[in-house]
Amino acid sequence: MVVYRLSVLSQSGPCSSSIEHQGLSADARVFVQESKAANTTRAYTADLKAFSHWCRQSGASPLPAPPSLLANYVAALATKGRKVSTIERAVAAISQAHIRAGYPSPRADETFRGVMKGIRRRLGVRPEKKTPVLAGDLRALIAATENGVKGTRDRALLALGFAGALRRSELVGLNIKDLNFTMDGVIVTVRRSKTDPDGAGVDIGIPHGQHPDSCPVRLTRAWLSTLDSLDGPLFRSVSRHGTIGIRRMSGRTVASLVKSLAPKAGLQPAAVGAHSLRSGFATSAVRAGHPEHLIMRHTRHKSVMVFRGYVATSTLFTENPAAGVGL
Numbered sequence: 001m002v003v004y005r006l007s008v009l010s011q012s013g014p015c016s017s018s019i020e021h022q023g024l025s026a027d028a029r030v031f032v033q034e035s036k037a038a039n040t041t042r043a044y045t046a047d048l049k050a051f052s053h054w055c056r057q058s059g060a061s062p063l064p065a066p067p068s069l070l071a072n073y074v075a076a077l078a079t080k081g082r083k084v085s086t087i088e089r090a091v092a093a094i095s096q097a098h099i100r101a102g103y104p105s106p107r108a109d110e111t112f113r114g115v116m117k118g119i120r121r122r123l124g125v126r127p128e129k130k131t132p133v134l135a136g137d138l139r140a141l142i143a144a145t146e147n148g149v150k151g152t153r154d155r156a157l158l159a160l161g162f163a164g165a166l167r168r169s170e171l172v173g174l175n176i177k178d179l180n181f182t183m184d185g186v187i188v189t190v191r192r193s194k195t196d197p198d199g200a201g202v203d204i205g206i207p208h209g210q211h212p213d214s215c216p217v218r219l220t221r222a223w224l225s226t227l228d229s230l231d232g233p234l235f236r237s238v239s240r241h242g243t244i245g246i247r248r249m250s251g252r253t254v255a256s257l258v259k260s261l262a263p264k265a266g267l268q269p270a271a272v273g274a275h276s277l278r279s280g281f282a283t284s285a286v287r288a289g290h291p292e293h294l295i296m297r298h299t300r301h302k303s304v305m306v307f308r309g310y311v312a313t314s315t316l317f318t319e320n321p322a323a324g325v326g327l
Contacts (some may be wrong), residue, residue: 044093051094062094063101067109070094074112078119087119131271133258133280134287138162139214140265141258149226149242154257156223157235158277159216161254163206164188165281165299168251168274174234176224184208185217190300202300279311286311 051073055062060069070091077087095105106112133141142158145151161171170190180187185207192201209215224230227244237245237253255274262269278299285295292307301307 043089044096047090047093048097051090064098064103065094065106067106067112070106071109071112071115074119075115078123084120084123087116091116130273130276130279131267132283133162133267133272133276135162135280135284137265137267137280138277139211141261141267142214142219144261144264149244150238152219152223152226153235153238153244154261156216156219157249157254157257159209159214159219160188160206161274161277162281163209163216164190164204165278166190167278168254171254171274172233172235172249172251175232176227176230176234178234179220179224181217181221186220204298282307283311 051065052062054073054076055065055069058069058072074087074091077090091107095107098105107116138158142155145154145158157171160166161168164171166188170192173192174188174190178189178191180189185205188204188206190202190204206216208217212218223234232246233248235249237247237249239245251274258272258274258276259269262272282295282299285298286292292304296304296307299307
């Protein structure tokens, strides 16, 4: 039997050499690769390489993989403490690799499905949510930033990320041309997002803040004033010497920034991340009494249930029937 290495198949994206691509032009193949978000492609590629490596160590062929082999693999991942969501993503990548190479997906097997059901029951499927960074927390984070060019960038990034309820991919994906300053504030155009993979785009209005030191409009203008050119990425790398680069910041850098400033703001680094800005805005807006539908329009949530999952803890005590039963 010929042993196919999934890591080879995923060199230019998941299963780029699959039979589905036969007969396609070079341009058509490019569009196939763009059918998935870059983050998804990177994650699937890493998942395929990890599975291929595990198979080689086990002396097995990764493609095609019998259901029992995939069942043993996910069991090994679960034993190592991987999250259910991480395991399911790996299964999806491996399944697509098989289908696109002309093989049946091993995850359709009943025995494998039983193993996955057992993993879900043991590990649970409740996601680990980051602690929301509320408005007061945000001001503390901003106050903890350093002086100089990097601090100017970081303050703008934190304030704009919070006020726009931006995902970290949306935040670092902004270009300077996506900002339109008006008398009322700044209109931010998010051209592509998790819930808008086709790039229809949406405009978000961000008004002036009540506090000058944390006003997203003022802080964003301050950052723009440090740039030599008003073209290209909005948030860029800054060296330790204060030199502004031309490369776009990564989403991981945003998460690292929030975590590094957390202790100075009285927050636990492990409990917060880049997503804390988005969830913090939603929670702060609910506590401020803004209508749910207006907050969802601003955060671009399409599912009421998903949105309420963001702010569930914000009303545990303010809207709690146990508070008025005479205890």
